Amino acid sequence: MASRMQSALKRRYMVKGFVFLMPATFVYLFFAVIPFLDNMILSFQSWNGFSSRFFVGFDNYIDSFRDANFLLAIKNSVYLGVVSSIVSVMVGVLFAWLLLYVGRRSGSLFRTILFSPSMIPAVITALIFSFVFEPEIGILNQLLRLMNLGGLQKAWLTNRATVLNSLLFVSAWKQVGLTMVLCFAGMQAISTSLLESARIEGAGDWVILRKIILPLIMGFVQLSAIFALMSGLKIYDTVLALTNGGPGKFSVVMPMWIMQNAFSFNRYGYGAAMSVVFVVIVLVGMLLTRGLIKGESYEL
Amino acid sequence: MKTKKLLITTLVVLIAMGSMFAAGGKEGASVKGGVTTIKFYGADAEYNKNIIAQFEAENPDVKVQIVPVDFDNAEQIIKTGIASGNPVDVSFFWGSQISAFVNSDMAHDLTPYLEADNGKWLDTFVPKYIDAGKLNGKYYAISYQPVIETMFVNEDIFKQYGLKVPTTWNELLVVGAELKKHGVYAIGNWAGQNHQLLVFAYQVMANNGVLEQAASGNLPFAGPNEAPGLRTALELLRDAYNKGYWYPGEGALTATKDQVQAAFYQGKIAMLFDAGSNVGLYEKDAPFQVGVAKFPLVKADGKYAVNVVTNALFVPVNAAHKEEAVRFIKFYTSEAGQSETMATGRLPSIKAKQDKIDNTLMQDLMNTTDGNNVVSYRHMQDISPEINSYLQNDLVGAVCAGESIDSALAKLEALRVKVKGK
Numbered sequence: 001m002a003s004r005m006q007s008a009l010k011r012r013y014m015v016k017g018f019v020f021l022m023p024a025t026f027v028y029l030f031f032a033v034i035p036f037l038d039n040m041i042l043s044f045q046s047w048n049g050f051s052s053r054f055f056v057g058f059d060n061y062i063d064s065f066r067d068a069n070f071l072l073a074i075k076n077s078v079y080l081g082v083v084s085s086i087v088s089v090m091v092g093v094l095f096a097w098l099l100l101y102v103g104r105r106s107g108s109l110f111r112t113i114l115f116s117p118s119m120i121p122a123v124i125t126a127l128i129f130s131f132v133f134e135p136e137i138g139i140l141n142q143l144l145r146l147m148n149l150g151g152l153q154k155a156w157l158t159n160r161a162t163v164l165n166s167l168l169f170v171s172a173w174k175q176v177g178l179t180m181v182l183c184f185a186g187m188q189a190i191s192t193s194l195l196e197s198a199r200i201e202g203a204g205d206w207v208i209l210r211k212i213i214l215p216l217i218m219g220f221v222q223l224s225a226i227f228a229l230m231s232g233l234k235i236y237d238t239v240l241a242l243t244n245g246g247p248g249k250f251s252v253v254m255p256m257w258i259m260q261n262a263f264s265f266n267r268y269g270y271g272a273a274m275s276v277v278f279v280v281i282v283l284v285g286m287l288l289t290r291g292l293i294k295g296e297s298y299e300l
Numbered sequence: 301m302k303t304k305k306l307l308i309t310t311l312v313v314l315i316a317m318g319s320m321f322a323a324g325g326k327e328g329a330s331v332k333g334g335v336t337t338i339k340f341y342g343a344d345a346e347y348n349k350n351i352i353a354q355f356e357a358e359n360p361d362v363k364v365q366i367v368p369v370d371f372d373n374a375e376q377i378i379k380t381g382i383a384s385g386n387p388v389d390v391s392f393f394w395g396s397q398i399s400a401f402v403n404s405d406m407a408h409d410l411t412p413y414l415e416a417d418n419g420k421w422l423d424t425f426v427p428k429y430i431d432a433g434k435l436n437g438k439y440y441a442i443s444y445q446p447v448i449e450t451m452f453v454n455e456d457i458f459k460q461y462g463l464k465v466p467t468t469w470n471e472l473l474v475v476g477a478e479l480k481k482h483g484v485y486a487i488g489n490w491a492g493q494n495h496q497l498l499v500f501a502y503q504v505m506a507n508n509g510v511l512e513q514a515a516s517g518n519l520p521f522a523g524p525n526e527a528p529g530l531r532t533a534l535e536l537l538r539d540a541y542n543k544g545y546w547y548p549g550e551g552a553l554t555a556t557k558d559q560v561q562a563a564f565y566q567g568k569i570a571m572l573f574d575a576g577s578n579v580g581l582y583e584k585d586a587p588f589q590v591g592v593a594k595f596p597l598v599k600a601d602g603k604y605a606v607n608v609v610t611n612a613l614f615v616p617v618n619a620a621h622k623e624e625a626v627r628f629i630k631f632y633t634s635e636a637g638q639s640e641t642m643a644t645g646r647l648p649s650i651k652a653k654q655d656k657i658d659n660t661l662m663q664d665l666m667n668t669t670d671g672n673n674v675v676s677y678r679h680m681q682d683i684s685p686e687i688n689s690y691l692q693n694d695l696v697g698a699v700c701a702g703e704s705i706d707s708a709l710a711k712l713e714a715l716r717v718k719v720k721g722k
Contacts, residue, residue, distance in 0.1 A: 048404045049383035155550035160701045227330035247553040248698025263376040267684045
């Protein structure tokens with residue numbers, strides 16, 4: 001009797017579970033799993049978006065590695081991803097650490113200010129920075145003029161030597177807030193008695209940061225680094241709005257070249273192959289970051 | 301276990317039904333109560349609304365819904381619509397670049413409509429304008445407006461500094477140097493419309509008698525048998541860029557349309573390279589005397605190459621309402637439709653309106669296409685979408701930013717070989 005009741009209860013839970021799972025399954029299946037699988041198949045095919053698709057073996061992959069623009073796009077995206085994640089993690093951790101020492105009220109004000117770039121849509125960010133980098137009336141060049149450093153003025157987004165680093169700055173600026181919030185949350189979880197006892201033992205702020213705080217928040221640092229890396233690798237709208245990949249193709253990034261091939265040149269199969277390569281690069285980047293920044297948990 | 305199987309089956313059936321419902325249903329929505337609604341990808345502007353109102357009054361069985369055009373991304377958006385199986389019924393595009401759709405079998409053949417009744421509709425057009433949308437002997441785009449690339453001139457600046465509008469490249473350099481002393485840039489051209497800078501290449505091609513062959517991609521762009529034209533144009537443009545005659549100096553390669561137009565209105569640019577279709581805009585908005593002039597000649601007694609770009613309408617091959625779409629295009633290019641577009645400073649494409657241009661600037665614009673040395677050409681962009689993108693966005697910028705002309709032309713040649721072979 002008891003076991004029959006138990007199995008009826010189990011069935012009821014199962015029914016409820018399936019009912020609740022259905023909408024999410026539906027969305028996930030149709031908007032993630034099926035398109036991804038279809039994209040994998042498409043990467044071995046030639047398709048102009050309209051006529052019938054036909055298999056071309058590995059031709060799309062071979063072409064992609066012979067495509068100078070794609071190789072340049074990989075280089076640019078990896079540069080933006082790796083360097084912007086390093087910069088944003090370093091600056092984000094620094095900000096979080098400084099916030100630990102600020103009073104509660106002003107701390108929350110600073111947190112809000114520092115986090116706000118992460119909440120601004122990428123296109124708005126690009127618009128803001130188009131005013132910052134504008135060669136004639138842009139804030140940056142105006143500032144340099146005011147500081148009597150007119151010789152350093154540049155057309156930041158047109159100059160081949162500065163365009164990527166300008167985009168890097170925008171990408172890192174956007175990521176720092178998120179890193180700071182995540183790491184600050186991690187730092188707040190550290191027992192104050194631990195920090196106080198270290199201080200009693202004579203440890204200075206720098207030693208406390210290096211020997212106690214950083215090892216204890218490594219999990220958060222790892223997460224922030226992965227977020228920043230992915231965001232930097234996938235950067236698209238900011239670049240599109242600021243430089244459109246120019247001048248020439250000097251600031252082209254992977255998503256931009258993939259989009260252009262698929263939707264402007266009607267080379268959907270080729271675009272799919274490049275996007276598979278892109279996914280692999282993102283995955284490898286994530287795994288490397290996980291390997292390099294070991295997040296360990298300690299009993300506090 | 302049974303329940304689990306049943307639930308999984310139900311889930312799969314529901315998903316399949318959901319997708320079937322999602323796929324269907326779009327067709328019926330555009331025909332209601334005997335009135336067909338067609339979608340028109342065009343400018344959400346007053347003149348289009350007036351044309352639509354008149355068309356709907358004459359055709360009560362058709363309603364036209366404007367889908368506002370994004371000129372910068374038009375090709376991508378239209379192609380995505382076609383590929384998704386749910387395109388607009390009538391779409392704007394440049395007649396002379398319709399190959400971007402024809403080569404992918406995405407444009408409906410409009411020849412039968414034009415040639416019906418002994419070519420009654422076809423005969424209404426100025427041949428060179430309607431032919432802009434013709435490819436492989438078939439008409440795919442109906443041109444409603446010729447777009448003459450031109451130079452808009454701030455005549456007040458030239459008067460103020462006692463200068464003459466340059467007619468040759470050498471004169472342009474002299475004018476550029478003089479204007480620079482007064483903080484004025486000689487030329488303005490925003491990123492993404494670099495086809496206008498290539499007029500100088502077409503001139504050189506014409507001077508060397510290879511215009512048609514080179515512009516159609518039948519001569520190499522690089523290598524020992526390189527077609528003359530592009531290299532010269534790139535050298536000239538790089539020179540003007542390095543000398544700081546091109547607004548706003550180093551930032552010229554990424555300057556946006558808004559920035560360049562604002563600078564022109566503020567009197568910072570003496571000569572603006574732009575499509576003649578904006579003649580009405582500049583005449584209305586510029587706080588100075590605007591003039592229209594021919595691009596400077598690379599060689600004083602050389603040829604002047606004029607493009608045959610047109611603004612046109614076409615019907616996507618899988619449009620749901622082709623017949624209604626064609627009716628709308630017929631009205632759009634009728635005398636009534638053309639009167640509306642002309643009222644906003646746009647040139648007409650039909651014969652009946654050619655002698656009705658009463659605006660002086662529009663007449664000056666038309667005059668730039670006249671003369672013994674004038675030759676017309678089709679854009680090199682027609683060769684392939686990749687070449688179009690490269691010429692429009694990358695080539696000039698790359699060279700001015702420091703890439704060698706050899707390397708930039710070799711990239712273009714690689715794209716040409718893909719389409720035309722060696």
